[in-house]
Amino acid sequence: MTQPMATPSTSAPSAPAEWVHLTSIPFAGGTVERYRLPNGLLVLLHEDHSAPVVTYHTWFRVGSRHEKPGKTGLAHLFEHLMFNETEGLKAGEFDKKLEENGAESNAATWVDWTYYYESLPKERLDLAIKLESERMSRLVLREPQVASEKDVVANERRYRVDDDVEGAASEVLYKTAFTVHPYHWPTIGWMEDILAFTPEDCLNFYRTFYAPNNAVVVVCGDVRAKAVLGKIAKAYAHIPASHIPPEDIQPEPPQREPREVTLKKPTTSAKVYVAFRGPAFGDVDHATLTVLNEILFGGRASRAHRILVSEKEMATDIRGWVSTFTHPGLYEMNVTARPPHGAEELERELYAIVEAVKAEVVTQEELDRAKARLELSLLQSLDTAGGKAEQMGFYETMLGDPAGAFRRLEAYQRVTVGEIRTAARRYLQTESRSVVRVLPEEEGPDADADGASDAAEGEVAE
């Protein structure tokens, strides 16, 4: 399923006067229409009449990358606070109104963005427009709400990180691989920062980043564009744009030596989290490495699965991921050992697999399989209105192209075996590698009762 490039539209639905129609882009058998209001609010509209539902996404270009040391976790805490009181809605009313109308609603925060969504029966779209415009400009941030939500987030952190082996290891991995760039800290934030936030911190963050000129609204579902645009203009046109400060981030300096950390955890099997410094999502190498990752880790016929799980029976779980971040991120490779095999043995095997793709080109058959798997994966993500809205919102926020997923698919199709080897040589370098080993507590010569908490501090050995 390929998509032609965007063309200036002469057949776009007529929009109310205040809107500027930017482009009309083919998307999943229809089009996505891009519009902008004078205050900077960007709206993406995709009509999909296959089910009587609509999904309303609001993406803000703010994530944990925009935080400062000492204030980590603010973007995520803020996501929680957005479900609280507004000037027009008492605490708890927001969720009540959505539930009463049968809506699904949630939000997510990551390093580069935060998004909120509501999926509703189509005749209830007005509610999403009203609630989202209300909380974009009239959120109430007071001590009781902030204090209670801090506790909830602290519990979320315990659940996802402190008592979760994978969550804890992932946190240490990024902390180790990044030293000055904000990807160093976890999106959920350090516990001491979470517990120290004040309503003033939250208010400053809100006034800066929650504004129409920092947002993308995506409407996808059984609606008619003209009516939706009229309603959105009425609800948002009066909200002033904010001054988004220029980004003030130190790029991560090149890594010259491998880094490693060993953690002791109450787990029954060793785990190895290896990461090489990777490209930014917008970099041409990102698509190439994504295809390589599919060859190495995608499915049971992939190299790592075949060698580590099937043939050598050393691992139970293998995963690879090229981080999809605005700035250069990591190429992560995670392996869980099958006892009695241990972390070091597994690492050696993993590095042999890595070295092999640097030395020899992969086979054409491996490449074709990877491309077919990536095509299937994109098609699967377009099954629901919510899935389509997420694709459009993510690609618009990251690359300024709501149909970017299809462009990526075309890029995957163009990748050659030679390009894969070059990308492997460029990125999979020993000196730019960070490793977190997780060992069962009873394993190793220095295991003691305090092992886990000491190790969890993440001493970096260079």
Add this chain to the structure above:
Amino acid sequence: MTIERLEVAGTPVVVERDPRIPLVSMSFMFRTGGASDPQGKDGLLRLMLRGLRRGSGGRDALAFEAAVDALGGEMSAEVFTSSCGVHAQVISRNLEPFMELVGQMLGDPRFPEEDVRRLRQESIAEIVDARDSDRELANLALRRGLFGAHPFGRLAAGRVSTLEKLGRGDLVAAHQAHVRAANMVVGFAGDITAEVAARITEKLIAGLPAGPAPESALPEPVQAKGRRLFFVDKPERSQTQVLVGRLGTHARDVDHFPLVVANAAFGGTFTARLMREVRSKRGWSYGAYARLALERARHSFSMWTFPAAESAAECLALELELLGAFYKEGITEKERSFFGKYLSRSFAFDIDTAQKRIGQALDVDTLDLPADFYSSYRAHLDAVTREQANEAVRARLSPDDLVIAVVGTQATLLDAVQKAIPDLAETTIVPFDAD
């Protein structure tokens, strides 16, 4: 949005065409699940289904996986408590060659000795890995506490001790017994017509083991008396998984929909009582939910929280109080109206894709649901009165007979948890790495 219902050589086939995305989804479901594993052979059905992929039709396991990938296909096997099956998706231009693979896999699996051994070892290792998940440990403790020796107490994933004893012969026998047309229902959704679905199903059925459907009837589980604590002891827990459960309803029970509405008001949504009291007011737990499980026989009602260890006892005490008040006073008319509307309106998202609608049609068959369970779902909910909801709560959810599963560190938490449970009848300590 039209589901076509066919019968192909006696096997029900449901099809919904949706050609917007060039993808075909399919499910081959069987009316037997983990509860049908023989006594002492927990995990057999799952091992057999996973073994289907380890070679068939002249291909070994690796060649089979490579062939699936090359076609832009994907397969997964699932074993639920009372049903199991294989789901697959493929880019529609490759449907025909993909169906050859599916047919060979279901009809002619080889189960090579060496692959069975590997699969068994993989499955055992995964069970050991799953002990990293406190949530999973709590689920296991609750199930064992609630169902004991009832087939629902068997673990579809198996136990280390039961998997160790399974061999190739067991898998061959399980395949011959369960993967039969008479035990199967089939669903297709996406870029496929009913004619094509019928043709490929007919071909597939011709290659399956013959014979009648295996026994799939399940005895009714019995609610044990008293409040019983199953404490899973795991070191260094800063957070505590807490599940509180008892038997619930079956979809055939006249009070099922009334209990669904009452449960939603108690703990089914973000604004329900549990979430409001535990998270919104006190910030004790990130999540706080109650749910009713749907299986072929009566299964469970349960509530789930995961507070910090220092608030676990208080949180549990509060949950028991809330359950007590719910039992005694039921829900208000305002709650019935609010949550009834929520359930009825949000049903739109249970049926917003062809794949989901086909999934429901298959569930009706595999879980013995009333024929109009989903087709009249909204009408069932809208008809529930407050009196019916509260009668259902009183009939089904006595707080006197409960299983309480807690995952925490015994040395620092057990005492406080025991004190938080009035009239606690018995405590069982379970090591987190127990079989």
